[in-house]
Amino acid sequence: MSLWLHIVLPIFLETSFLSAALYCVYRAEKNRIYPAFWQFLLFSAVSQAIQLVDLSLNGLHLLSGVHAYYVDYYVYWVSFGISTVLILRVLHEMFRHAVRSIPGVQKLGEPIFFWAVTVSVILAFASGITPHATGMSIVLASAQVLMRSQSVLTLCMLTFLAFASNTLGVPFRSRIFGVTFGLGMIAVSNLVISAFFGTQTTLFNTPNLVHQGVYLAAITVWAGYFVQPEPARRLVTMPVTSPLMRWNDVAQTLGNPAGQVAVSYPPSFMTDVFDLVENVMGPNGRPQRATSSTGPIAS
Amino acid sequence: MKIAVRALVLGMLITGFAADHMLASKSVATTPNTTMVASNSASPVPMCEPGSTCGLNK
Numbered sequence: 001m002s003l004w005l006h007i008v009l010p011i012f013l014e015t016s017f018l019s020a021a022l023y024c025v026y027r028a029e030k031n032r033i034y035p036a037f038w039q040f041l042l043f044s045a046v047s048q049a050i051q052l053v054d055l056s057l058n059g060l061h062l063l064s065g066v067h068a069y070y071v072d073y074y075v076y077w078v079s080f081g082i083s084t085v086l087i088l089r090v091l092h093e094m095f096r097h098a099v100r101s102i103p104g105v106q107k108l109g110e111p112i113f114f115w116a117v118t119v120s121v122i123l124a125f126a127s128g129i130t131p132h133a134t135g136m137s138i139v140l141a142s143a144q145v146l147m148r149s150q151s152v153l154t155l156c157m158l159t160f161l162a163f164a165s166n167t168l169g170v171p172f173r174s175r176i177f178g179v180t181f182g183l184g185m186i187a188v189s190n191l192v193i194s195a196f197f198g199t200q201t202t203l204f205n206t207p208n209l210v211h212q213g214v215y216l217a218a219i220t221v222w223a224g225y226f227v228q229p230e231p232a233r234r235l236v237t238m239p240v241t242s243p244l245m246r247w248n249d250v251a252q253t254l255g256n257p258a259g260q261v262a263v264s265y266p267p268s269f270m271t272d273v274f275d276l277v278e279n280v281m282g283p284n285g286r287p288q289r290a291t292s293s294t295g296p297i298a299s
Numbered sequence: 300m301k302i303a304v305r306a307l308v309l310g311m312l313i314t315g316f317a318a319d320h321m322l323a324s325k326s327v328a329t330t331p332n333t334t335m336v337a338s339n340s341a342s343p344v345p346m347c348e349p350g351s352t353c354g355l356n357k
Contacts, residue, residue, distance in 0.1 A: 006343070007343055007355075010343075055355070058355050058356050059356065061356060064357065065352030065353075065355035065356050065357045066350065066351070066352055068352075068355050068356075069345065069347070069349065069351060069352055069353050069355055070349050070350075072345055072355075073345045073347075073349045074349075076344070076345050077345070148319065148322065151315065151319070152315065152316070152319055155311060155312050155315045155316070156312075158308055158311065158312070159308055159309070159312050162304060162305050162308040162309075163305060163308075165301075172300070172301070172304050181308075184308070184311055185311075187315060188311045188314055188315045188318075191314075191315045191318035191319050191322065192314060192315075192318045194318070194322055195317075195318035195319075195321040195322050195325070196318075196321075205343075208343040208344060211344075212343075
């Protein structure tokens, strides 16, 4: 009974919620506009369906506990790593849509975003490789540290959207904010549960139940945002003298292969000395007067 | 409305960073794979070693 109630039921609910969210996104015809988010939802639904079948077979005594746990363990951790990368793609997609009204900042922000993600990935794998870690434990530890980096990145992105909504013209009822808010809920839940509850020795425990509740609430938020019509994006207006406008101009010109101007070095003391010595000594290293006395003009 | 959303987001950020700080201090003492139980789904996190039933039917 407890297996069905604590494990199979949440996974069944999650698969149903994800399917509903997928339907909402598809019905709003936003699967082409937010392809990374669509792929994330689709992947999560498929991996959950596999786990649901596996654990249901165990619940019906058609698969032994050891074998069912093997399948659950590997499906879970592999899909965990893949979905972490997919969430990073979703964040990038939301960032790109959010700063669309400021093309210069968008252009400059993309390499900075990729830099942050690359550093997170490198740090994750560096901290995952410990002296005692081998094989699956390296992957497991790396995925978890990557998840931690991704959670922090999500919260930073959410704060950026919340406080720059006026400047970016992204209202709180926008789908960009809704998707990021849902990811933020999952990120906080992940960080808090990991900080307060360490190692788990069974699949039935309270932290898992709390996380399941938060995750289902996040999917509901996503579905809700895609069910209701999105308000039109506000036109961004700012004074011509606004610093953001100047940043935008500067960022747009960066990396632009426009005409280049040769800029000479400012004269320095040493350059003057070299010029003077060259004038006095001549190219062959002898004083100019002695050279000229043996030259054709003297003779 | 706007202030409430911003306060909520700020609260989430502070909570998240406080938890991350706690995690960082725990990671110094132990290996990372014993401190993080993060999940990308509502399914329970399988933290037991493979080969056990981890509470499933035998």
